[in-house]
Amino acid sequence: MNRLKINQDLVAGLMFIAFGVLGLLLGKAYPMGTSLRMGPGYLPTVLCWILIVLGAIVGGKGSIVGGLPLERWYFRPLIMVCLGLMTFALLIEGVGLPAAVMATVVVGAMGGQEFRLVEVLILAVVLAAVAVAIFIYGLGLPMPILPR
Amino acid sequence: MDLVANLALGFSVAFDPYNLMFCFFGVLLGTLIGVLPGIGPVPTLAMLLPITFYLPPIPALIMLSGIYYGAQYGGSTSAILINLPGESAAVVTCLDGHQMARKGRAGAALAVAACGSFFAGTIATIVIAIASPPLSMVALQFGAAEYFSLMVLGLIGAVVLAQGSLVKAVAMIILGLFFGLVGTDLNSGQQRFTFGLPELSDGIGFVTLAMGLFGVAEIVTNLEKREGRTIGAIIGSLMPNRDEIKRSIPAVLRGTALGTILGVLPGGGALLASFAAYTFEKKVSKTPERFGKGAVEGVAAPEAANNAGAQTSFIPMLTLGIPSNPVMALMIGAMTIQGIAPGPRVMTQQPDLFWGIIASMWIGNAMLVIINLPLIGIWVRLLKVPYRLLFPMILVLCGIGVYSLNSSAFEVGLTVMFGLLGYLFIKLGCEPAPMLLGFILGPLMEENLRRALVLSRGDPLVFFQRPISATLLAVSLLLLLIVVLPTFRKTRQEAFKEV
Numbered sequence: 329m330n331r332l333k334i335n336q337d338l339v340a341g342l343m344f345i346a347f348g349v350l351g352l353l354l355g356k357a358y359p360m361g362t363s364l365r366m367g368p369g370y371l372p373t374v375l376c377w378i379l380i381v382l383g384a385i386v387g388g389k390g391s392i393v394g395g396l397p398l399e400r401w402y403f404r405p406l407i408m409v410c411l412g413l414m415t416f417a418l419l420i421e422g423v424g425l426p427a428a429v430m431a432t433v434v435v436g437a438m439g440g441q442e443f444r445l446v447e448v449l450i451l452a453v454v455l456a457a458v459a460v461a462i463f464i465y466g467l468g469l470p471m472p473i474l475p476r
Numbered sequence: 477m478d479l480v481a482n483l484a485l486g487f488s489v490a491f492d493p494y495n496l497m498f499c500f501f502g503v504l505l506g507t508l509i510g511v512l513p514g515i516g517p518v519p520t521l522a523m524l525l526p527i528t529f530y531l532p533p534i535p536a537l538i539m540l541s542g543i544y545y546g547a548q549y550g551g552s553t554s555a556i557l558i559n560l561p562g563e564s565a566a567v568v569t570c571l572d573g574h575q576m577a578r579k580g581r582a583g584a585a586l587a588v589a590a591c592g593s594f595f596a597g598t599i600a601t602i603v604i605a606i607a608s609p610p611l612s613m614v615a616l617q618f619g620a621a622e623y624f625s626l627m628v629l630g631l632i633g634a635v636v637l638a639q640g641s642l643v644k645a646v647a648m649i650i651l652g653l654f655f656g657l658v659g660t661d662l663n664s665g666q667q668r669f670t671f672g673l674p675e676l677s678d679g680i681g682f683v684t685l686a687m688g689l690f691g692v693a694e695i696v697t698n699l700e701k702r703e704g705r706t707i708g709a710i711i712g713s714l715m716p717n718r719d720e721i722k723r724s725i726p727a728v729l730r731g732t733a734l735g736t737i738l739g740v741l742p743g744g745g746a747l748l749a750s751f752a753a754y755t756f757e758k759k760v761s762k763t764p765e766r767f768g769k770g771a772v773e774g775v776a777a778p779e780a781a782n783n784a785g786a787q788t789s790f791i792p793m794l795t796l797g798i799p800s801n802p803v804m805a806l807m808i809g810a811m812t813i814q815g816i817a818p819g820p821r822v823m824t825q826q827p828d829l830f831w832g833i834i835a836s837m838w839i840g841n842a843m844l845v846i847i848n849l850p851l852i853g854i855w856v857r858l859l860k861v862p863y864r865l866l867f868p869m870i871l872v873l874c875g876i877g878v879y880s881l882n883s884s885a886f887e888v889g890l891t892v893m894f895g896l897l898g899y900l901f902i903k904l905g906c907e908p909a910p911m912l913l914g915f916i917l918g919p920l921m922e923e924n925l926r927r928a929l930v931l932s933r934g935d936p937l938v939f940f941q942r943p944i945s946a947t948l949l950a951v952s953l954l955l956l957l958i959v960v961l962p963t964f965r966k967t968r969q970e971a972f973k974e975v
Contacts, residue, residue: 337641340904344647351654354669362934366926368661368668375654382647389643399903405699406899409692409871410892416875417888425876432875433868439699440864451865455872467530469880 337395341387348379405439412436424472425464426456483605486831490839495535495832502539503840506546507847510553511855513560514698514863515870517547519691521806523870523877525683525813533814534829538836540810544803545597545786545837548746549844552589552779553855556582557711565746565782568754572767572774579770584716588724588772589779590848596732596780597841600787603736604794604834608823611795615820620928621938625948627921630798632952633742634913636959645910648901652911655680656918663926675886682809684878684887685915686802688894689901689908691874695867696899711856714849716772724776727757731777735784740791745801749785750778787837794830795820798917802909805916 351372361367389395412435419428433452437443463469489495509520520543528536551563556573569589576585618626635645658669659679670676716724734756735749757777758767767774790807792798797819799805811818816826823830848855878888901908932938940946 336903336905337644340644340647340906343900343904344651347651347654351669358666358668359664365934366663366929368664368666371922371925372654372657372668375650375657379647379650379654382643382650386641386643386647396905401903402696402700405696406896409696409699409867410895412868412871413692413875413888413892413895416872416879417885417892420875420879420888421885428875429872432872436868436871437864439696440867441699442864447865448868451868455869459872459876463527463876463880467527469527469530469876470883471876471880 335390335395335397336399337390338387339390339398341383341385341390344379344383344386346383348376348383351376351379408439409436412439420471423475426460426473427475429456429459479605482609482827482831483835485827486605486833486835487839489534489828489832490538490835495538495836496839498531498535498539499542499836499840500843502542503546503549503844504847505539506543506548507550507553507844507855508858509543510547510550510563510566511858512550512861512866513554513562514694514866516563516690516694517544518802518806519687519694519870519874520547521803521810522683522686522691523873525806525810526877526881528810529813529881533811533816533826534832536814537807537810537829537833538840540807541790541833541837542840544746545783545840546844548779548783548786549590549593549848550855551782552593552775553586553848553852554859556585556589556775557856558859563746565750565778565786568750568778569775571754572769572771575768575770576772576775580712581716581720581770581772583712583714584720585772585775586711586852587714587849588716588720588776590845592724592728592731592776592780593783594841594845595728596735596784597787597844598838599732600736600739600784601834601838601841603788604791604837605831607740607791608795608830608834611791612820612823615796618820618944619942620924620931621942621945622948624921624924624928625939625945625952626796626798627917627924629948629952629955630742630792630800631910631913631917632955633744634800634910636955641905642959644906648906648908648911649914652914652916653918653921655685655911656915657922662919662923673886675884675890679919680890680915681878681881681887682805682912682915683881684890685894686806686912687874687878688891688896689898689912690802691870692891692895693898693902693908695870696895697902698863699867711852714852720772723772727773727776728780730757730760731780732784734777735781736788738781739785739788740800742792742798742800744785745789745803746782746786747801750782753777753781783841790833790837793818794822794833797822799913802912805912808916 355369355372358369359367360369412432415435416428416432419431430452433455434448437448509515521540547563551566552569554560554562555566555569556577559570559574561567561570573585631649660677661668731753734753738744738749738752757773758764789800789804792800793804793807799808808818875888878891898908928938
């Protein structure tokens with residue numbers, strides 16, 4: 329017997345099944361109703377079952393026929409880019425737009441292949457100034473400039 | 477009102493200085509993001525959507541459309557000069573365009589691409605103007621059952637014409653439909669999948685979802701690649717020689733025809749059109765061996781086709797309110813932000829908006845030829861901006877864009893989550909585009925499905941008893957059957973494997 333091969337399709341199938349099962353569990357309490365008067369639980373349940381079946385097809389095909397091998401994950405760009413945006417989310421209301429923009433640029437830039445400190449700092453300052461000029465003065469978006 | 481009167485109205489709206497300015501701004505921005513590899517029209521539109529809220533509807537939509545077709549022009553520039561598609565629809569232009577550049581014919585390739593696109597854009601504008609009114613008339617007869625069936629057809633079409641595994645694409649649509657259900661159920665007031673969070677009771681914002689899947693995840697995948705940009709090519713004379721002109725004209729005509737048709741189909745648009753046009757051009761050529769070595773037809777046909785396709789994909793969006801690709805899904809979102817209900821009534825209730833957009837497309841195309849040919853030097857210089865300076869900028873715009881929508885830091889966090897999810901999808905070979913379509917259509921489908929069933933007293937046969945609905949479902953079924961046939965699967969794979 330062949331060992332189960334891990335590949336893109338197998339994992340994708342498992343992912344779809346996981347979403348389906350999760351949806352069924354979370355949506356357990358929603359009333360189903362009838363097809364005449366559909367309750368809020370009707371469509372989610374149907375969709376989750378379809379998702380589980382499709383996941384089984386994708387995953388089953390992946391484990392039997394095989395599929396493309398899993399690709400390498402690059403964690404540094406992934407983590408730094410996400411952290412950069414999280415920084416923005418956490419700071420924008422507390423410290424104002426320019427500071428949030430600068431922090432986002434510095435954190436996000438660490439996800440790049442090269443990190444040149446001086447260049448990043450200049451970029452951070454320029455972008456903060458441009459952002460304030462365009463979004464706050466130009467478009468009048470309701471965002472704080474200075475820390476509250 | 478006849479065609480001339482409609483277009484006259486459209487041009488009077490589009491020539492309004494304020495609208496003209498936003499049209500110019502849109503095509504300029506479109507060219508910019510088209511030229512720059514690593515950022516395409518979908519994240520750009522998603523980023524600008526919240527800002528359009530502060531504009532009146534007409535200039536907002538004119539600008540957003542300009543970005544999409546403007547990107548088709550810009551995309552060819554980087555494809556030809558540095559062999560990198562600035563925009564995904566320009567992938568095939570790299571093949572022969574860059575070869576021409578290496579032979580010193582970069583200028584000619586750029587000129588053929590721009591003029592071919594302009595011709596295609598003109599024809600596509602006329603086609604939209606002629607085809608839209610009758611389609612809207614038909615759509616006005618649609619009831620809930622017809623709408624539901626139409627959306628089924630739209631989603632299935634999107635799968636058939638998409639790249640990659642079919643089952644995965646269907647699963648992604650279902651996943652999108654599922655995410656579309658999050659929030660308060662309109663009929664019962666029940667909170668669904670909100671985890672008790674008040675921020676989720678209005679549902680997941682689609683800017684949030686689109687920005688995560690197409691903005692954040694794409695930045696990360698771009699950062700994985702090594703940067704290797706060399707602009708070795710000299711642009712040279714912009715004037716194509718006689719042989720090149722002779723070969724280009726029929727190729728542009730074929731590309732325009734193919735692109736115009738493929739753009740209207742569900743799942744269609746610029747990307748599909750350019751691939752199909754290249755494959756077709758190679759098939760009809762008497763000298764297919766020249767392709768890949770700098771054949772001017774290989775630039776002319778796909779460039780005409782992607783521009784035609786980009787524009788005619790507005791037809792189903794404007795007349796039926798159904799998006800055929802992610803960009804159109806975002807356009808629908810832009811209309812909703814402006815308080816316009818997309819659908820067949822837009823044309824009759826807001827003729828100035830409807831015809832203004834159409835007329836602006838032609839004006840925008842004329843501007844694009846000027847932006848792209850005499851000013852090519854500026855874009856070349858821009859290509860030297862490295863991605864490491866670009867991506868923090870995109871990231872900041874993502875943050876500001878999502879935040880400004882509802883002044884909600886929570887939604888920025890949600891975008892991060894969708895970014896992670898999007899990266900997972902890309903790594904597992906699951907296209908995120910069908911998911912966005914499912915997400916947009918999900919709530920509409922549920923509403924129409926329920927309404928149709930209530931009207932028919934719970935009889936699901938209603939979808940097969942009403943002739944238009946039955947036809948639409950039959951076509952959907954036919955499409956699915958064709959896809960399962962082995963011969964079609966082979967040609968479909970070949971069409972996309974060309975590159």
